[in-house]
Each structure stands twice: as structure tokens, then as C-alpha cells.
Amino acid sequence: PRTVYLKDYRAPDYLVDSTRLHFELQPQDTLVKSRLQIRRNPAAESAPGETLPPLLLDGVDLELLSLSIDGELVPASRYRELPEGLSIHVQNPEFVLEIHNRINPRDNTSLEGLYLSNGMYCTQCEAEGFRKITYYPDRPDVMSRFTTTIVAPRQYPVLLSNGNQIERRATEDGRLLVTWEDPFAKPAYLFALVAGELQTVEDSFTTASGREVKLQIFTEAKNIRKCDHAMRSLKKAMRWDEEVYGREYDLDIFMVVAVDHFNMGAMENKGLNIFNSACVLASPETATDATFQRIESIVGHEYFHNWSGNRVTCRDWFQLSLKEGFTVFRDAEFSADMNSRAVKRIEDVSLLRTAQFAEDGGPMAHPVRPDSYMEISNFYTLTVYEKGAEVVRMIHTLLGTEGFRKGSDLYFQRHDGCAVTCEDFVAAMEDANGVDLTQFRRWYSQAGTPVLEVSDAFDAAHGTYILTVRQSCPATPGQNKKLPFHIPLAVGLLGADGRDLSLDPQGTTQKVLQVSETEQTFNFTGLKEKPLPSLLRGFSAPVKVRYGYSTEQLLFLMRNDSDEFNRWDAGQRLAFMALEQLQKDYREGRDLQLQPQLVDAYRSVLQNPELDPALVAEMLTLPSAQTLAEQCERIDAEAIIVAREFARGALAEALKGELLDCYRRLDCDKPYRPEAADIAERSLKNTCLAYLCVTEEPELLTLAQAQFENAANMTDSAAALASLVNHAADDMAQPALESFYERWQQDTQVVELWFGLQSTSARRGTLESVRELMQHPAFELTNPNKVRAVIGGFANRNFIQFHRADGRGFEFLAEQVVALDKLNPQIAARLVTPITRWKKYTGELGEKMHRALQSVMESGRLSRDLYEVVSKSLV
Numbered sequence: 001p002r003t004v005y006l007k008d009y010r011a012p013d014y015l016v017d018s019t020r021l022h023f024e025l026q027p028q029d030t031l032v033k034s035r036l037q038i039r040r041n042p043a044a045e046s047a048p049g050e051t052l053p054p055l056l057l058d059g060v061d062l063e064l065l066s067l068s069i070d071g072e073l074v075p076a077s078r079y080r081e082l083p084e085g086l087s088i089h090v091q092n093p094e095f096v097l098e099i100h101n102r103i104n105p106r107d108n109t110s111l112e113g114l115y116l117s118n119g120m121y122c123t124q125c126e127a128e129g130f131r132k133i134t135y136y137p138d139r140p141d142v143m144s145r146f147t148t149t150i151v152a153p154r155q156y157p158v159l160l161s162n163g164n165q166i167e168r169r170a171t172e173d174g175r176l177l178v179t180w181e182d183p184f185a186k187p188a189y190l191f192a193l194v195a196g197e198l199q200t201v202e203d204s205f206t207t208a209s210g211r212e213v214k215l216q217i218f219t220e221a222k223n224i225r226k227c228d229h230a231m232r233s234l235k236k237a238m239r240w241d242e243e244v245y246g247r248e249y250d251l252d253i254f255m256v257v258a259v260d261h262f263n264m265g266a267m268e269n270k271g272l273n274i275f276n277s278a279c280v281l282a283s284p285e286t287a288t289d290a291t292f293q294r295i296e297s298i299v300g301h302e303y304f305h306n307w308s309g310n311r312v313t314c315r316d317w318f319q320l321s322l323k324e325g326f327t328v329f330r331d332a333e334f335s336a337d338m339n340s341r342a343v344k345r346i347e348d349v350s351l352l353r354t355a356q357f358a359e360d361g362g363p364m365a366h367p368v369r370p371d372s373y374m375e376i377s378n379f380y381t382l383t384v385y386e387k388g389a390e391v392v393r394m395i396h397t398l399l400g401t402e403g404f405r406k407g408s409d410l411y412f413q414r415h416d417g418c419a420v421t422c423e424d425f426v427a428a429m430e431d432a433n434g435v436d437l438t439q440f441r442r443w444y445s446q447a448g449t450p451v452l453e454v455s456d457a458f459d460a461a462h463g464t465y466i467l468t469v470r471q472s473c474p475a476t477p478g479q480n481k482k483l484p485f486h487i488p489l490a491v492g493l494l495g496a497d498g499r500d501l502s503l504d505p506q507g508t509t510q511k512v513l514q515v516s517e518t519e520q521t522f523n524f525t526g527l528k529e530k531p532l533p534s535l536l537r538g539f540s541a542p543v544k545v546r547y548g549y550s551t552e553q554l555l556f557l558m559r560n561d562s563d564e565f566n567r568w569d570a571g572q573r574l575a576f577m578a579l580e581q582l583q584k585d586y587r588e589g590r591d592l593q594l595q596p597q598l599v600d601a602y603r604s605v606l607q608n609p610e611l612d613p614a615l616v617a618e619m620l621t622l623p624s625a626q627t628l629a630e631q632c633e634r635i636d637a638e639a640i641i642v643a644r645e646f647a648r649g650a651l652a653e654a655l656k657g658e659l660l661d662c663y664r665r666l667d668c669d670k671p672y673r674p675e676a677a678d679i680a681e682r683s684l685k686n687t688c689l690a691y692l693c694v695t696e697e698p699e700l701l702t703l704a705q706a707q708f709e710n711a712a713n714m715t716d717s718a719a720a721l722a723s724l725v726n727h728a729a730d731d732m733a734q735p736a737l738e739s740f741y742e743r744w745q746q747d748t749q750v751v752e753l754w755f756g757l758q759s760t761s762a763r764r765g766t767l768e769s770v771r772e773l774m775q776h777p778a779f780e781l782t783n784p785n786k787v788r789a790v791i792g793g794f795a796n797r798n799f800i801q802f803h804r805a806d807g808r809g810f811e812f813l814a815e816q817v818v819a820l821d822k823l824n825p826q827i828a829a830r831l832v833t834p835i836t837r838w839k840k841y842t843g844e845l846g847e848k849m850h851r852a853l854q855s856v857m858e859s860g861r862l863s864r865d866l867y868e869v870v871s872k873s874l875v
């Protein structure tokens with residue numbers, strides 16, 4: 001496959017002023033007619049005196065029926081069919097192109113372009129799916145005004161597309177015809193079409209300037225009672241964007257559709273967002289707190305794209321983080337404002353530290369703005385999304401809330417209606433604030449996770465505290481040497497009484513140090529004693545900080561740091577140190593013993609009535625095996641597993657009484673509300689329950705059983721079932737699993753959760769039950785949610801069983817990836833990730849992983865998606 005480079009970007013030769021689409025829907029035989037008003041791009045580079053270049057159109061899996069220009073059929077001599085499109089000879093700088101082609105939505109299992117999901121038609125065009133619908137310049141810098149007519153048989157009463165409906169009538173042959181017109185010019189990737197027998201929930205929103213917007217959520221009839229939370233979230237998001245960014249919605253209607261078969265979480269098509277059912281449908285009986293919160297954040301995310309993505313879009317796909325990094329930052333702040341800020345930050349940083357850091361240290365490492373790709377779908381990554389959001393957050397930290405708002409106002413005003421670059425975003429931030437972010441731009445171009453080595457000294461004679469910061473960044477593929485980053489390092493200094501010291505005469509207790517050199521020192525004067533530094537508060541930059549904290553110092557920070565995030569982080573460091581010692585003891589054949597200070601620290605967290613229960617739950621949770629693995633130079637999976645399981649067991653044993661008290665205190669019957677305070681209590685209660693079940697004591701397992709039987713909401717029910725599945729014997733766990741399925745088998749979202757509980761079970765035999773689950777009538781290899789629940793759950797969220805010593809877990813994954821590649825390349829290329837990191841594993845396990853990856857490569861012809869990931873990982 002061909003590699004595309006950012007440096008080769010050229011403006012399009014032709015622009016499309018208007019796009020008129022006409023669909024006649026049939027499962028295997030959909031007719032698409034398009035009428036494009038085309039003109040030569042005045043901004044295109046052309047050699048002087050050059051004749052008009054050919055018009056290049058993208059097209060994949062299309063059957064061309066006819067092609068005409070200005071009403072005349074184009075003879076075969078004037079165009080060429082290319083492997084992935086058409087090249088058409090052009091005679092005039094302006095013309096109307098009309099194309100008729102046929103497509104087959106029923107057999108489209110890639111879930112890109114137009115496809116069928118449970119009998120309903122829907123589309124997914126980002127990044128390059130529109131070319132599977134019709135021939136088109138399928139690139140985001142070609143923006144056009146779309147009008148879309150859909151003709152469908154009577155069984156499809158709901159026919160939707162972008163913008164406003166301007167026509168609805170029966171055709172002469174009794175079909176339904178509907179036309180939509182989108183007044184905003186947009187790239188093809190924001191096009192959407194939906195047709196089905198759908199029900200709708202309706203509401204309205206009045207914008208700040210007093211315009212009334214109709215809000216509609218469409219879903220199959222059986223899910224109609226699961227839309228309320230998404231609707232509430234949508235209205236909150238609309239209000240929030242007005243208040244925080246001054247951004248109003250711009251059409252008279254905003255529609256959301258839930259679809260069962262979807263590659264990603266959701267898609268921000270103009271005025272017609274399409275959602276994975278799992279990311280929009282919820283009711284208290286069927287969805288967990290985590291799902292309620294995920295829905296709020298994704299509904300917000302897609303809505304926020306209307307400005308950060310749609311009104312101002314990307315010039316090319318290398319700029320993906322322009323809209324994704326910014327929009328993730330926006331949705332994270334939205335969630336933080338709606339819920340607990342510290343807990344949201346902890347969740348996001350945990351994800352970054354495990355999965356994004358691993359990506360940055362692996363074979364597919366790439367900058368936030370990649371400079372090449374074979375398949376752009378492979379670059380919808382944690383680096384582009386989450387690290388990209390951290391980069392925007394750093395700009396926010398550097399400029400302050402007001403400065404950042406000035407920058408975003410200028411950005412939206414300057415580039416409204418345009419397709420722009422990450423550079424344009426940074427430039428707007430600079431221009432609005434009169435600052436220079438030249439060095440900061442390296443965050444966009446250099447891959448890898450920077451490391452800060454911090455050391456300190458105290459000059460008692462002068463009362464000066466000196467922090468020395470050294471930065472480095474490991475080599476990544478294609479980037480051996482890195483230049484220093486501009487890193488905002490938020491610090492506070494704690495005095496012996498645990499209070500923040502004043503850092504200046506104004507009494508400031510926190511400073512953002514501007515780290516920009518390889519080595520730099522920072523002086524704090526006027527201090528009476530050597531303080532304890534609280535470093536990288538709130539995780540002010542996506543870096544690793546090394547500082548030689550002692551156990552006592554970490555315990556002190558855990559108790560006293562005024563920054564809640566760093567309180568949690570001190571606990572994580574402490575646990576990490578203890579787990580490292582356990583791994584070492586295990587490898588060297590010593591008896592394992594858990595540091596008593598860790599136990600004491602956890603006890604006082606558990607008994608501290610002043611802490612938010614959600615924060616307590618986070619603080620009681622040991623770093624995941626994946627996090628531990630990421631932090632190792634070389635991964636010894638067995639030692640990680642033994643150490644972590646031992647520590648969990650020892651904590652559960654030592655704190656049994658306190659855990660039980662806490663559990664009993666929180667175990668009360670309250671009507672379910674997905675509000676932060678209630679979520680926090682359930683989270684702590686179920687964290688306690690999980691620990692209690694680790695002991696495998698019959699009376700404690702009975703607690704889980706009772707909770708399972710009596711739970712009035714899915715959060716408590718699923719948590720109890722998970723504890724049984726992970727810790728109870730089969731005669732207790734199996735009946736629970738069966739009755740759960742019996743009760744919920746009609747509910748797709750709950751069945752997905754049920755699959756996930758089993759595939760992530762830490763008990764022996766999980767691989768075998770995963771194979772059985774794949775034979776279950778509810779499993780479909782063509783449904784990404786089911787694949788993610790069963791195969792993904794096992795490979796990504798079951799460190800213990802996936803890393804079993806015989807390597808069968810890796811072989812299984814390789815087998816499934818090869819099978820999936822034939823159906824859905826995007827999903828196959830994502831699913832293969834766990835075995836691409838083979839180089840980091842020690843001993844035979846690494847070799848077995850390598851062999852599994854090789855077997856994928858040797859299995860035959862791979863899709864471009866999978867080929868890119870596998871070939872880059874075998875190097």
C-alpha cells in the first residue's frame with residue numbers, strides 16, 4: 001500500500017460549489033445519482049500556461065453506470081477508471097458533472113459508506129467513507145452545499161439527512177420521497193443519511209439569542225424509553241457551549257440516531273449525529289453509572305464538534321487532532337463541570353498513562369499531528385484524541401481561562417467556514433494573547449512521552465529551595481533525536497504542617513514553571529525549611545515525572561496535598577513502589593509481604609469522612625496490571641500478575657473489617673439517580689464489595705449474591721455479578737450468569753455487558769468460555785460491540801488470562817483478527833494492538849506473541865488497515 005505524506009499536501013485542483021444527491025434505496029441495489037457544480041480552484045498550484053488538469057474523483061466498491069458533463073454523456077475515451085476512483089478529462093473551468101452509480105449496502109460489512117444495521121440504512125463517512133457511496137473529491141478541504149433526496153419503500157417512514165427537510169411526498173409508484181437541504185457548506189465526511197422504521201423522542205432548546213431548536217432522538221421502538229438521559233445531556237451541552245465558549249447552535253433542528261452496528265462511539269454529521277447504541281441509550285435498570293457518564297460525555301463531544309470540527313474543519317487528515325484533541329478537551333471540561341472534577345481528571349489520566357503512553361512507546365508511535373500514514377483510520381488514536389486534548393489543555397494552562405477564551409473566539413471567528421490546520425489553531429491562540437508558542441509547537445510534531453527527572457536542594461543559609469528539572473524523550477520510530485519541549489509544570493510546596501507554602505509576597509501557593517530547556521533550575525526564596533514538592537499538579541503536562549520520593553513523603557502527600565489529583569497520584573506512586581518490590585521478591589524466590597505502610601495508608605483513606613467517596617474509591621484501587629506493564633522497561637507478565645493479586649488479597653484480608661463497615665454504611669435503598677454524589681457512593685460501595693470478594697470467604701460472597709438478587713439498578717447488579725464471576729465457585733457464579741441472561745436477553749446493551757463480564761473474568765478457563773461465547777446466538781462477528789465485548793474484553797481488559805503462559809491467548813487473538821479482517825478491516829486493525837507490543841515482553845511470552853503476530857502477516861492478503869499495523873509492528 002501507498003504511504004501518504006503531510007509534506008505532499010496540495011490544494012485541490014477543483015472545488016464543488018454544490019452537491020445534489022439522489023438515493024433510491026434497495027438493500028443490494030441502491031442507485032445513487034449525484035449532480036456536482038464544479039469549478040477550477042483559483043488557489044490551486046498550476047504551472048503557467050498549463051491546460052486544465054484532470055478531475056480526480058475517489059471511488060471504492062462502486063459500480064459506475066453513467067457519467068455526463070453539462071448534460072452530455074462523457075465518452076469512454078475521456079475518462080479512466082482507476083483502482084480507487086476516476087480520472088476525468090476536463091475542458092472547461094466550470095461545469096456540471098452528473099454521475100449515476102450503484103452500491104450494495106446489505107453486503108457492506110465494513111460499516112463505512114452506506115450500510116444496513118438491523119434493517120435500517122445508515123452511513124459513516126469519516127474519514128474516507130463517502131467514496132463508498134459515490135465518486136467524489138473525498139477530502140475535507142473540498143466543502144460543498146449538499147441537497148439530498150431519498151426515495152425508499154414504505155417500510156422506511158423515517159428518511160433523514162443533513163440540514164432542513166424541504167420536501168416530503170409519495171412518488172407515483174407509491175414510494176416515499178424526502179429532500180433535505182443543508183445551508184452550511186461541508187466536506188463529504190460530514191454527510192449522513194438514515195432510513196428506517198424508527199421512533200422518536202422530541203424536545204426543544206432555546207438558544208441564548210432566542211432561537212428555538214427542535215431536538216430529536218431516533219431509535220427502534222424497543223429502545224424508546226432509553227433516550228431521556230441523552231436528551232438531558234444534549235441540552236446541558238448546548239447550554240454549556242454557550243456559557244463557556246459563546247457558541248450557539250446554528251440550524252433549526254438537531255437529530256441524533258442510535259445504531260447497533262457502529263465502528264466508533266458516534267459521529268458528528270452536520271445536524272444528524274449518528275451514535276453507537278451503546279453510547280446513547282440508557283435506563284437505570286439497564287445501564288451502569290459508567291455508561292450514564294460516558295453518554296453525557298459523548299453526546300457533549302459530538303455536539304461540540306458542530307463548532308470545533310464542522311463550522312471550522314480540518315484541511316487534511318494529518319490535522320485530525322485539530323478537531324479531535326480540541327473537542328476531547330471541551331468534552332472533558334464539560335464532564336468535569338457536570339460531575340466531580342478530580343475524579344474525571346483521574347479517570348482521564350489513568351487512560352492516558354496506560355494506553356496512550358503504551359502507544360507512544362510502541363511500534364505505532366506517532367506525533368499528535370502524524371506526518372505520514374497508509375490508512376488514516378489507523379490514526380484515530382489515543383495520541384490524536386487524548387494526548388491531543390492534553391496539548392490543548394497545556395495551552396489553556398499557559399494562557400489562563402480568559403486568554404484561552406480570547407484565543408478560541410479568534411480561532412472561530414477567523415476560520416468560520418474554512419478547512420484549516422493545527423498551526424492555525426496555535427496561531428490564533430498566539431495572536432489573541434500576544435505570546436510566542438514557537439517551541440510549544442513541538443508537541444504537535446514530536447512523538448514519545450517526555451520524562452522529567454526532578455531533583456532538589458535547600459540552601460538553608462539563604463532560605464532558597466532549588467528545583468532542578470532535566471527533560472528527555474525516548475526515540476520513537478523515525479524520530480531518534482528530540483528537541484526539548486515547552487512544558488508547563490504546575491508545582492506547590494508543602495511545609496512541615498502539610499499546608500501549602502506561599503511562593504511569593506501575594507501568597508500564591510501554586511506556580512506553573514515554564515520548563516523549556518534540557519536542564520533548568522528554579523529557585524524559590526524566603527523559605528525557612530526544606531519543603532516537600534507537589535509536582536505536576538492536576539497532571540499539567542502529559543509527561544512522566546521521576547523524583548526520589550520516600551515512602552514517608554508519599555504518605556504525607558496522600559494525607560495533605562491540597563491538589564486532589566496529586567493526593568491520588570501519591571497513593572499510586574506508593575502502590576507502584578510496593579508492587580515493584582513484590583515483583584522483585586517473587587522473581588528472586590522470596591516470601592511475599594505487603595508493605596505495612598501501604599495498608600495503613602489505605603485504611604486511613606477508607607476512614608477519612610472528608611474525602612469524596614468517589615475519590616476514596618479511586619485511591620483504594622491499585623494501579624492496573626496494564627499500567628504496571630506500561631511503566632516497566634521489560635514486561636514480566638507473570639511477576640506483575642502475582643504481585644498485584646497478592647497485594648489485593650493482602651489488602652482485602654487486612655482491611656476486611658473496615659471494608660465491611662464502609663460497605664454496610666453505603667448499602668442502602670435509594671431511588672437511582674445518575675448524579676455525581678450518588679455515583680460516588682455506589683462506586684465506593686462496589687469497590688469495597690470487590691475487595692471483600694477477593695477473600696473468597698463464603699459469608700462475604702453471600703453479600704455479593706444478595707446484592708445481585710436485590711439490586712434495583714444495573715450499576716449494583718453488574719458490580720455484584722462481576723464479583724461473583726471473578727471470585728465465587730462455579731456453583732454460585734453460573735446460576736447468577738444464567739439468570740441474568742434469562743432476564744435481559746432481549747436487551748442488546750445488557751447482553752453486551754454480560755459478554756464483557758465473562759470475557760474479562762480472571763479465572764482459569766476464560767479463553768475456553770470466550771470461544772464458547774462466540775458460538776452464542778447473541779454473538780455476531782459483524783457487530784463491533786459484540787466483538788469488543790467478547791474478543792476485545794479478553795485481549796484488552798483481561799491481563800491475567802490473555803497472558804497465560806502457553807501463548808494460547810495470543811494465538812486466539814491472531815486467529816480472530818484474520819477472520820475479522822475479511823469483514824471489517826478497521827475493527828481488525830484495532831483489535832490486533834495487544835500483540836503488537838511483543839518487543840517489550842521478556843522471555844518466551846514475548847516470542848509467542850511475536851509468532852502470533854507473524855501468523856497474521858502470513859495468513860494471506862491483508863487489508864490496508866491491518867497491513868499497516870502489522871508490518872510496522874514486525875519491524
Ligand code: B3K
Binds near residue numbers: 126267305324377380
Ligand atoms: N469523528 C468521529 C470519528 C469517526 C471516524 C471513524 N473512522 C468520532 C468522534 O471523534 O467524534
Ligand code: ZN
Binds near residue numbers: 301305
Ligand atoms: Zn470527535
